[in-house]
Amino acid sequence: MSSQQKPKITLKVNGKSYEADIDLHRTLLEVLRDDLDSNLTGAKYGCGHGECGACTVLIDGKAVLSCLTLALAVNGREIETIEGLAENGKLHLLQEAFNSNGAIQCGFCTPGFILTAKSLLDENPEPDEEEVREYLKGNLCRCTGYVKIIEAVLTASKG
């Protein structure tokens, strides 16, 4: 393809289909936030190097760092972002737990944490504290000291 061409990308995000003409080099994070005709700003730019986890989205239920994912590499795939977690206005257990126990302070890391935790609970529905900490070590938080985040994940795991 010539550098002037803008290939078309098709993504299904939170169950809805989107199409856009994008630059070759766009990351999934950039496409979700800026290129689709949507309001999907839940995934955040925290570092651009896959080191903080704030850009986490789910692909096939697995946590993926969207700032390191070339958008065209996931052309046609189904993506789940934080905006898609609640169903018909009913919060996911994790969202409910985070929201009600003080696990959210500035909130910038929250979407990434919730989605990574969802990926954990889908794999391992009853983790212990150590397993939760280990799974979440790729998500950085500067506000909470992780105390109430761990508690929220454990609470959600108990249903």
Add this chain to the structure above:
Amino acid sequence: MKRETKTIEKTMPKLAPTVIPVAEDLKVVGKSMPKIDTLGKATGAAKYVSDLKLHGVIYGKLLRSPHAHAKIVSINTQKAENLKGVRAVITHKDAPRVLFGECGVEDAYLLPDRARFVGDEIAAVVADSEQLAEKALELIEVKYEPLPAVFSSEDALNPEAPIIPPPEVCDSNLLPGLTRSNLKEWGDVEKGFENSDHIFEATCYTRFIQHMPIEPRGCTAQWDGEKITVFVPSQRPFEYRRSIAKVLGLPENKVKLVSPLIGGSFGSKYQGRYAIIAAFLARKTGKPVRFDFTKEEDMLSKMRQTATHEVKMGLKKDGTFSAIDGRITTASGGYNWSHNSEAVLPLNGLFRCPNIKFESRSLYTNHPTTGEWRGVNNGPMTFAVGQLVDRISEELGFKNPVEFIKKNHIQTGDECSSLWEREGVLLSSCGLDECLERGAEAIGWDKKWKGWKTPVRTEGSKRIGMGVAAMTHHSGPAVFSSSAVVHLNTDGTANFLTPVMESGQGATTTQAQILAESSGVPFKDIHVVFSDTEVTPLDPRGQVGSVSAHVTGLATKLAGEDLRQQVLERFADLISVKPEALDIEEGKIYVKEDTEKSITLKELMEKSRFGLTPVIGRGSTTCPNWPQKARNFGVHFGEVEVDIETGELKVLQYVAAHDVGKAINPTIVAGQIEGAAAMGLSWALSEELIFDEDGKALNLSNQDYKIFTAVDCPKIIPIIVEPGDPLGPYGAKAFGEAPSIPVPACIANAIYNAIGIRFMELPITPEKILKALKEGKKEYPS
């Protein structure tokens, strides 16, 4: 440099302490009400500055100096300007020659003609896309004349050193001023040392560190022909507005600064060139201008100084203080935007001592801008004081360090003036005893403490040790002020206009709870409008220095009481009773003696739509600072495990007990304790911004500047101590910085208990622990 020396008698209490008991019948204050900002954060609906998208926006990028100190001999932007899609390029030639800055020092121009650090911003481009703007940066041709540079406070003090600040700011690298380079004495320190039976000294070193909020900074500015609007996360919206107005030559009422939800700040997001440049370019081009910083740029924007702390303490035979002398010397970067004044607090605000001297020296160096990091320079000085006090406790034969703190700490009613307050001001309340007692119990101090030079236990190559450290900090810096306005709508709901910003510390929820309590408007019916300088009332200094629960809270309480009085009077008038006969609760006004006679706020305001004055509550206040001053206090207990074969350290248990006066929202308070303590642990054990010999920062990333992750942080146990306070709203003190302050001292003391070595510099890494063990000395560095 002319130094200020003031001498006063440091008095012991003359008045009996008068602590007003905290009201027990509170309905909203004291409860963990659901936070008003977190639902949107959990669903992704919450918008931060980078999520705001203005139509027609153009993108800005900044050109940064590769030299630590260099004159810009020439700068040619023609090629950049000619690139298709580039809207404007500006340099110092275009910038108004108006100084601005932060924390009382105005030492920056919009764009400089001389770079003061590697990464200093020297030109700006706006273009139709980020890629084009970056391409345009490469086309700017700059001829630099590198100048000699200084990278330490010692070198900066040298009379031969190049002078870094512009001559119109200061003619020396040593910047004078109350909160920069200053000298103050209480009593007579020389006599105090003469009368001492024991004298101890220590020198400690703390390094450049970064705040590392997860959200990098950014902004969007637009010009409508008359007014500038800037969306920028800032803890100091009104101060930033003032700088923008000043540099652009606009009146303050033609600058609207909105601070959206902030993704973490901790002192990093105050001001900065970028929003002023964005405003300037928005006015120049007529298009909305957006800047997004990369993580690297964000880390370069602000850091806490590298500092040397020299402390000398004189004690009498009975183990009480006779004299304390402390000096802080900081390498304060190319833009000196940080106070040194908070370093006085552990020296003269924590222990009873009749003779105290504090000296501060703040030096310009060719490093990035330095500014306030949580706790400012209190934490670094507490690292020195907390360890020295631990050593003194041992050498004077105290059973354990807790006993020393208990015997010597400041008490309610003691004189407690620091640099900010009038001499003679008395401490309003002090909860240190309860912090000591409950914290010691929580960690199991009595069971675990085996004595000096004896680890708590030994398991193979692992040594487990325990330590303690105390702290004090502002509850509202003395010169701060704030305000609040609340409108009642025709359906009885309220619009609450508050200057606080929301960076996760829960200020909006806290203020709403205070308003609900004081006004009688139900918490759920309060809509909070925050940090918009066009709409929310004035708060000149911002939410810094641990202030909003205490000072803004007082203004909010006044506004609530004002509103309450108006609605009571209105109903009293309607039913011909005296207002004193009425009360309001949860939006219902009723006659105290006959509760059936009542009206809801909704009904009352519906009636008020025709011919009655709108109900507006207002409050405006300064920080109470005479004849009493509030301070917050805390004690930390830590248990660490040091592996003497690998140098690795694990924090096994960590207890943080804090006197917060009264917890307005206990969940928020616990979260602040946990988060700030975790930040302190990360600082103590992992963090340092590293520069090479040319002044270039080497570790501008999460990978290379590691903050604690979920596996590094222990489960921190917060203990909320509520002695009440006569000055704060419902007895509350502000305390957001406090739990980060005693952590390094506490951990260092625990390490000493484990392996018998005192670490005199931060961070304390496994490499240093191993090196220290090999050297076999009592102190590291020796």
